[in-house]
Amino acid sequence: MGRYIAKRGVLLVIIILFVSIASFFLVHLLPGNPTDTILGPNQTPENVATVNRELGLNKPLIAQYFIWMGHVFQGNLGQSFTTHQTTASIIRQSFPIDLELIIFSQIIAFAIAFPMAMAAAKRPNRLFDQASNSTTFAMLALPPFVIAPVLVLLFAVHWHIFPGPASYVPITENFWSNIHTMLLPSIVLALGSIVVYFRLLRNDLISTLQEDFITMARSKGLSDRRIMWRHALRPSSVSLLASAGVTIGSLIAGTFIVELLLQMPGLGYQLISSVNQDDYTVVQGITLFVAVAIVLINFIFDFLFTIVDPRIARE
């Protein structure tokens, strides 16, 4: 097990190194340069030279990368050209919104997917199973950018059940109105997760329930409820945990979409507005932060995975 984790650790370092190189060179190797963007029409050779010197763009690229990484390790991700706010402070302000959205959506998703999967797996191929199976299959074709505008149209604009765009309230200001504004975007994000969790858990439960130890438990006279919760659930949640990494990746895309749609100043909203203003240091900083966060979360889930199912590490 120790060896397995060490191996994953090495892979993690390689991945983070790759992510940092990619985030850095992404901006520098592509056509168009930041100096042009910053100066716009006020380009004179002197201006160009000053800006290049200020940004350290006159140094060789490799040197620039190490300087940048040195700053990153000190928590300095540069600052915005337009607002002169530091990237680190932008991230500190907006990241809690993404975190809250993700946590809420996952609570909703688990609360719905688990009971649904257990009910479906109890009687495979019967009415409830078939209905929930085909519903979730159809929902596979409803990514956030399709379902979010429709739900906002119906529940916020037409029926006024939830607040519409640009009504975000920080949780520190007013707890209940924060929850109220967070509910609709969290439901949108939860829908995608429900589909994945339900399908994985249902399939695994059905195959687990056919194992000998379940027959054994039944013959001991244990109740169905106890068998489901105490015997079948844990061995069946392995692929669910394994999928968590992929789910986090797609959740990020989803948060970007709901944030832009509802104008909530989270990381995605900040990223897109910096992209639209060609604010390259902020784009670079947020890209690096989000990518490293996702990679770390994946690593943590991998680790949890080996605890739930120690066989993985031995393979």
Added chain:
Amino acid sequence: MSSVTAGTGRLVHPTNEAFADIRGEIEAEAAAHPTKKRLGVFFWICVSFIVLVAALATFANLLPLPNPDLGNYNSVQNGGPGWGHLLGTDDLYRDILSRLIYGARVSLVVGFGGALLGLILGGIPAMISAYRRGRVDTALNTGSYVLLAFPAIVAVIAIVSFWGHSMFKITLIIGVFGAPLIFRIVRASTLSYATRDFVLAAKALGASDTRILVRELLPNIMPTIVSFGLIVVATIIVLEGSLAFLGLSVQPPTPSWGNMLNEGSSLLTGAKGQTNFWLVIFPASAMFLLLFCLNVVADKLRTYFDVTEIKL
């Protein structure tokens, strides 16, 4: 998980008594795997929908449609569905049906083009790598893990915002990011065949590596490539749609379903306080139907070819 129903197709029974035990086996086999495999009507409905969308998008210029990029200022702004404009108009007086049909081009070209590019960049190395094994295979395998760990949406947003938004560039970028996924699918599938006896037999007959790859392995992994490939197409269409929704795909006035949803969702409440359903409902439905049909076709093909879930 599909239910296994007993096969109804009767086999011609060998009359000789000596075959009695074999006959039992054959019958058991027939019961476990129905001899008549069918794709079903639903499959063909979905295939026809995809073909219809592709045909409309291809021949959009020949259809009697108003210009998708230019509004007719004599019609109603944000007008609801009606005889003049079957699916209504948007805030620039443009016909929504026409924009939907032209917009399908973006989804289809990026989706299928990106998947094809990913197949060339990821699939071919995967086959060779899985067949040859060795250090290069280990390195490529680790490399694909590393690339897959990088969240595609973030990377694509960053690249597109610095490089440009043309349909060609978007297809290129998404195709490159799709390559590691296809690499893993093709590699896993090739691995499961590369050590089989028929490959060994071909080798013993003196077949060249190229021949083994093309004539022996490729036909066997084709079902996997096609059914998983369609899922990749759907995934890429979603990625492009998300980008377009964020305003980072093809730029206005060129329509795409993603940017129609984006523009529509900022204009939900009309000037007279009415709700402009059609601005959002039609592009959303089009996207849903296309993705749903791709998923159905992929799913049915997987059952039909009996492609087992592969471990990525």
